[in-house]
Amino acid sequence: MPDRDTSRRGTYRHGDLRRTLLEVGIALARAGGPDAVVLREATRRAGVVPNAAYRHFADRQALLNAVCSTALSALAIAMEAEIAALPHDSPPLAAARARLRAVGTGYLRFAQAEPGLFRTAFSVPDNLDGPAGVGTSGLTPFGLLAAALDALVAAGALPPERRPGAEFLAWSAVHGLAMLVIDGPLRGLDRAQIHDLGQRLLDMVEQGLAGGGGGPTPGRD
Amino acid sequence: MPDRDTSRRGTYRHGDLRRTLLEVGIALARAGGPDAVVLREATRRAGVVPNAAYRHFADRQALLNAVCSTALSALAIAMEAEIAALPHDSPPLAAARARLRAVGTGYLRFAQAEPGLFRTAFSVPDNLDGPAGVGTSGLTPFGLLAAALDALVAAGALPPERRPGAEFLAWSAVHGLAMLVIDGPLRGLDRAQIHDLGQRLLDMVEQGLAGGGGGPTPGRD
DNA sequence: AGAAAGAGTGTACGCTGTCCACATTGATAG
DNA sequence: CTATCAATGTGGACAGCGTACACTCTTTCT
Numbered sequence: 001m002p003d004r005d006t007s008r009r010g011t012y013r014h015g016d017l018r019r020t021l022l023e024v025g026i027a028l029a030r031a032g033g034p035d036a037v038v039l040r041e042a043t044r045r046a047g048v049v050p051n052a053a054y055r056h057f058a059d060r061q062a063l064l065n066a067v068c069s070t071a072l073s074a075l076a077i078a079m080e081a082e083i084a085a086l087p088h089d090s091p092p093l094a095a096a097r098a099r100l101r102a103v104g105t106g107y108l109r110f111a112q113a114e115p116g117l118f119r120t121a122f123s124v125p126d127n128l129d130g131p132a133g134v135g136t137s138g139l140t141p142f143g144l145l146a147a148a149l150d151a152l153v154a155a156g157a158l159p160p161e162r163r164p165g166a167e168f169l170a171w172s173a174v175h176g177l178a179m180l181v182i183d184g185p186l187r188g189l190d191r192a193q194i195h196d197l198g199q200r201l202l203d204m205v206e207q208g209l210a211g212g213g214g215g216p217t218p219g220r221d
Numbered sequence: 222m223p224d225r226d227t228s229r230r231g232t233y234r235h236g237d238l239r240r241t242l243l244e245v246g247i248a249l250a251r252a253g254g255p256d257a258v259v260l261r262e263a264t265r266r267a268g269v270v271p272n273a274a275y276r277h278f279a280d281r282q283a284l285l286n287a288v289c290s291t292a293l294s295a296l297a298i299a300m301e302a303e304i305a306a307l308p309h310d311s312p313p314l315a316a317a318r319a320r321l322r323a324v325g326t327g328y329l330r331f332a333q334a335e336p337g338l339f340r341t342a343f344s345v346p347d348n349l350d351g352p353a354g355v356g357t358s359g360l361t362p363f364g365l366l367a368a369a370l371d372a373l374v375a376a377g378a379l380p381p382e383r384r385p386g387a388e389f390l391a392w393s394a395v396h397g398l399a400m401l402v403i404d405g406p407l408r409g410l411d412r413a414q415i416h417d418l419g420q421r422l423l424d425m426v427e428q429g430l431a432g433g434g435g436g437p438t439p440g441r442d
Numbered sequence: 443a444g445a446a447a448g449a450g451t452g453t454a455c456g457c458t459g460t461c462c463a464c465a466t467t468g469a470t471a472g
Numbered sequence: 473c474t475a476t477c478a479a480t481g482t483g484g485a486c487a488g489c490g491t492a493c494a495c496t497c498t499t500t501c502t
Binding site for chain 3: 013014017049052
Binding site for chain 1: 343346363386389390392393394395396397398400401404405406407408418421422424425426427428429430432
């Protein structure tokens with residue numbers, strides 16, 4: 001981060017204010033979630049007057065959007081890392097199952113390791129499927145989940161007729177648990193307890209998606 | 222709502238400012254979620270000077286907490302209404318299953334019918350299990366879910382060893398879907414589509430909680 | 443060299459939450 | 473019946489926020 005004000009900075013130009021603001025914004029989001037991404041504080045830390053930000057971002061929301069995309073990318077990368085850590089020599093069916101679990105586990109680990117960034121990532125309702133917020137594979141977190149489910153179908157572990165919309169069901173479960181853990185009644189649980197609960201949740205998703213016996217409850221309205 | 226200012230109001234005293242502020246706060250939350258619960262705007266609508274609020278609420282957060290409790294109560298009541306609408310002559314096992322579905326359906330319907338209140342209800346991390354935010358049965362939304370799961374165990378539809386923590390798994394799934402629907406990629410779906418997805422989700426929860434064949438995936442870490 | 447465009451500064455406005463001192467009231471004690 | 477007191481509402485103030493407008497400094501392009 002460059003110097004703190006014009007006099008100390010020496011130069012009238014800053015150099016790369018846009019990038020600096022983004023990095024500061026990320027730091028703020030990390031520490032305090034979306035509400036902590038405050039334009040004036042960001043410019044202060046960048047050593048620049050508040051209005052300078054408007055040369056690079058239309059308004060506070062634009063900065064927040066950029067931070068949000070970065071947070072989504074970080075989440076995607078965390079999920080990819082969890083996938084990459086899987087053994088490469090498993091049989092296809094076990095591999096497909098393990099991949100879905102890795103997607104969920106990576107998601108939950110990130111939420112717990114970086115709650116501020118996690119909350120920021122989902123503070124903007126867009127960008128979830130847009131071109132932004134991708135990891136090194138070019139997929140968003142959502143895309144990674146969809147791909148894992150496709151692989152599950154290809155491996156025969158998920159009936160194709162149950163595939164459509166399944167990403168929403170799986171995402172609901174994992175995202176909901178993440179919320180409970182970072183600022184719901186489950187905050188305060190230690191890492192191991194959360195991990196166990198996460199694995200039980202993933203069991204539920206796997207069982208529930210594949211569909212055990214009898215299909216959906218008859219007579220539902 | 223009483224008159225808009227002292228001159229029109231006539232009386233120096235307001236009458237029941239605390240209640241008025243709470244009601245206005247609920248209206249604001251309904252329309253715009255937690256961020257719309259703005260102290261100055263609430264006092265403006267109550268026809269009173271901003272500082273008057275501090276005689277009844279310690280600060281903005283205290284007002285928001287009160288609104289949050291009310292929103293939680295409204296959610297509990299919506300869920301109770303869904304339960305009450307169930308037929309009373311079903312066999313116990315079917316009744317227990319239907320009750321769990323009603324809990325989830327009521328939750329999702331409320332989120333969709335009152336997104337502002339719903340978001341407000343979960344904007345304060347406490348109050349989820351405290352004495353506040355209860356419905357006519359005296360239970361919080363969380364308590365209603367727990368009771369439905371207990372009934373499921375009593376009816377034999379859920380093995381007792383799977384009961385502990387099951388409320389967190391079920392809640393995760395339903396809450397996550399609610400989030401997707403009110404400000405995630407699923408907003409914009411019409412009522413019927415959401416209902417269908419909700420029922421599929423509840424199928425997944427039912428299947429996944431009861432545990433089909435073989436129990437959890439072996440070899441999970 | 444001079445003009446044009448880009449980047450940062452300075453000032454200002456309205457909005458917010460909140461603190462302080464003051465005014466008005468209804469209830470209560472003598 | 474009146475003096476007092478605690479509760480309640482008012483008025484003015486401050487800092488912090490997002491943001492609009494006009495200005496200046498610096499680089500770049502003709």
